[in-house]
Amino acid sequence: MADHAHQLEIFRGLIKFKSNTQKIWGVLLLLTIVTAVEVVLGIYKPEILMSPSMTPFEGGLGATLLNIIFSAFIYTKSLNLIFIVLTIIKAYYITWDFMHMRDETKSLRRLVVWTAVFLISYLIFILLQEGGYIESVYTNGFIKRDF
Amino acid sequence: MNSTVVSTGTEGKTWGGGNQPLKASYGKMMMWFFIVSDALTFSGFLAAYGFSRFKFIDYWPIADEVFTHVPFLHGQELPMIYVAFMTFVLIMSSVTMVLAVDAGHQMKKNKVIWYMFFTIIGGIIFVGSQAWEWATFIQGDYGAVQTKGGNILQFGAYKTIDGETVFKRVPVEEFAVAAHTERTQHQNKNGLWFVDEGALPAFSVEDIYHGLEAHPNILIRTQTINEEGEKTVLSRAESLSQLKTNGKRYVKGANLEVNEYGAPLFADFFFFITGFHGFHVLSGVVINIIIFFNVIIGTYERRKNYEMVEKVGLYWHFVDLVWVFVFTFFYLV
Numbered sequence: 001m002a003d004h005a006h007q008l009e010i011f012r013g014l015i016k017f018k019s020n021t022q023k024i025w026g027v028l029l030l031l032t033i034v035t036a037v038e039v040v041l042g043i044y045k046p047e048i049l050m051s052p053s054m055t056p057f058e059g060g061l062g063a064t065l066l067n068i069i070f071s072a073f074i075y076t077k078s079l080n081l082i083f084i085v086l087t088i089i090k091a092y093y094i095t096w097d098f099m100h101m102r103d104e105t106k107s108l109r110r111l112v113v114w115t116a117v118f119l120i121s122y123l124i125f126i127l128l129q130e131g132g133y134i135e136s137v138y139t140n141g142f143i144k145r146d147f
Numbered sequence: 148m149n150s151t152v153v154s155t156g157t158e159g160k161t162w163g164g165g166n167q168p169l170k171a172s173y174g175k176m177m178m179w180f181f182i183v184s185d186a187l188t189f190s191g192f193l194a195a196y197g198f199s200r201f202k203f204i205d206y207w208p209i210a211d212e213v214f215t216h217v218p219f220l221h222g223q224e225l226p227m228i229y230v231a232f233m234t235f236v237l238i239m240s241s242v243t244m245v246l247a248v249d250a251g252h253q254m255k256k257n258k259v260i261w262y263m264f265f266t267i268i269g270g271i272i273f274v275g276s277q278a279w280e281w282a283t284f285i286q287g288d289y290g291a292v293q294t295k296g297g298n299i300l301q302f303g304a305y306k307t308i309d310g311e312t313v314f315k316r317v318p319v320e321e322f323a324v325a326a327h328t329e330r331t332q333h334q335n336k337n338g339l340w341f342v343d344e345g346a347l348p349a350f351s352v353e354d355i356y357h358g359l360e361a362h363p364n365i366l367i368r369t370q371t372i373n374e375e376g377e378k379t380v381l382s383r384a385e386s387l388s389q390l391k392t393n394g395k396r397y398v399k400g401a402n403l404e405v406n407e408y409g410a411p412l413f414a415d416f417f418f419f420i421t422g423f424h425g426f427h428v429l430s431g432v433v434i435n436i437i438i439f440f441n442v443i444i445g446t447y448e449r450r451k452n453y454e455m456v457e458k459v460g461l462y463w464h465f466v467d468l469v470w471v472f473v474f475t476f477f478y479l480v
Contacts, residue, residue: 020249028242032235039231042211042479050376080480087475091468098245098464100457108169112179120190127194131201138202145206146371147296147393 007102010093027097034086041079049079178458182465185427189469192423193476196416206298206370208409209378210478216283230478233276234470237428240269241467248460251453256442259456263439266463270432277425284417287400290319291407292355294393299409301368302359303380314368314380319397322365323350323358352394359390370409417477424473427466434459 006020010027017023041049054073057063067074072081096102101109138145157163169176200207211226218229247262292300303316328351331337333344359365367386371379381389398405406414438459447453 021246024242024245024249028238031238035231035234035238038475038479039227042227083475083479087471090471094241094464094468094471098241098467099461100248105168105170108171108176108179111169112183116183116186116190119187120194123187123190123194124197127198128201131198132204134202135204139205145296146298146369147294 006100010097023097027093030093031090034090038083038086041082045079049082050077052076053078053081172454174454174458175461178461182461185465186469189420189423189472192416192420193472196420196476199410199412199416203410203412205372206410207372208370208406208413209372213284213408213413214280214478216288218279227478229276229280230474233273233280234474236269236276237273237467237470240266240273241464243269244460244463248453248457251447251456254448254451254453256445256448259442259447259453260439263435263442263456267432267435267439270428270435270463274425274428274432277421277428280421281418284414285400285402287398287407288318289316289407290350290397290399292319292352292390292394293396293398293405294389295395296393297411298370298393299398299407300390300394301378301407302365303368304364304366314366316368317365319350319355319358319399322362323355325350326354326357348397349399350397352390352396355397356387356390356394359387420473420477424466424469427469431459431463431466435463 006023008017008020008023009015010017010023010030015026017026052074054070056074057066076084095113101112137143155163171179214230215224215226216229217223217225243262243265247259247266250258250262289301291302294300301316302319302322303314305312306315307313308315330347332347333339333342335341335343359367363383365386366383367381367389369379369381369389373379398407400407401414401417403411403415403418405411408414438455441447441455442453447455
């Protein structure tokens, strides 16, 4: 294993570390900064980020399609969207640098990442869609909850 | 007899065996496949949490108001601080793990031992912190009343802090006085031996109602989230009538059935998801300890490779990876 080669570039080659150990500390710094940003945003909750960044489109089929395409910006608070994006960034660096996914073959990488990403996205989509539907039944369906 | 081995004629060809198209050993590849399947289990839990939260989107507890405690800083409200600390501990132990793997590649036994040791310590601190979080959550802090419909009514008062009027919760113990009651706890020695009853609640709804009447500054806060993203506070008259007509029992803390902070489902998911994750951390610590001793007695030194450390490292990083998501979806979003 002594000849094990590590790829030492992150940010598409913008930063190149001299040794694997140095890269590990670099990634730790990155993860710490991202976590710190999350915690600060979570504590202060800036007013400007507390609502979705776009309003829904009104009108016919085109508007519906646009609402679906931009759903992340229309129906999710900007703050939550930022949290989710930062989480995925953290997950990427943990997998790529700590779990050495960067050094694996392309096929192993795809095997693991695509399978998980596809199945998890599907699961999230159906469950959240259904949850939203049930919420609308509770709200509009003459079901009394406030007692 | 020259040879008893049957030659298949495929040696050296693609299907002759011995190929490693993914350039990863069997053990490492299987660890990756296990991680994929485990990731699906965790996303099943988290997506189910999302489902329930979407279902009760306007009534869900606000995590910032639930997890405000830090050890040794009693009575202060510091949301996020302790979880951030836990997250950092886990990331740190991930770093020492990856340093152990790196030292293993260079065949430096003593470095591997020390880094593995720090990883194990980090894991133990994390599990301990999680146990403390659980204990605090189960213990509860203010107490609340559950209504007939299963909703939660919390108590509090407007207070001026730094020139700003804010709603602060008031513990039920502070304004309600437990009246004398003839009702005693049913135990199997004084009643039916095959029936058990949990401890009686410290207050009856009647006691709390009298307390509320006697303290004109105290108001009730419901589960409903208003347009400002805060829980709705009822007026004085509404508070009294709501408690009188709908109050059913006093609850303090959280368990699988009730939760003083709001929806019982919130507590259920908290226990299941962080519990399942904590169990992973615990088993990770145990596996790490086994590998740690193997390193010390020189098993991998004789084997001339430290791949076992790498495999357990993969598992350990995965545990960290899952925590990153739990942290976001339970504490932040």
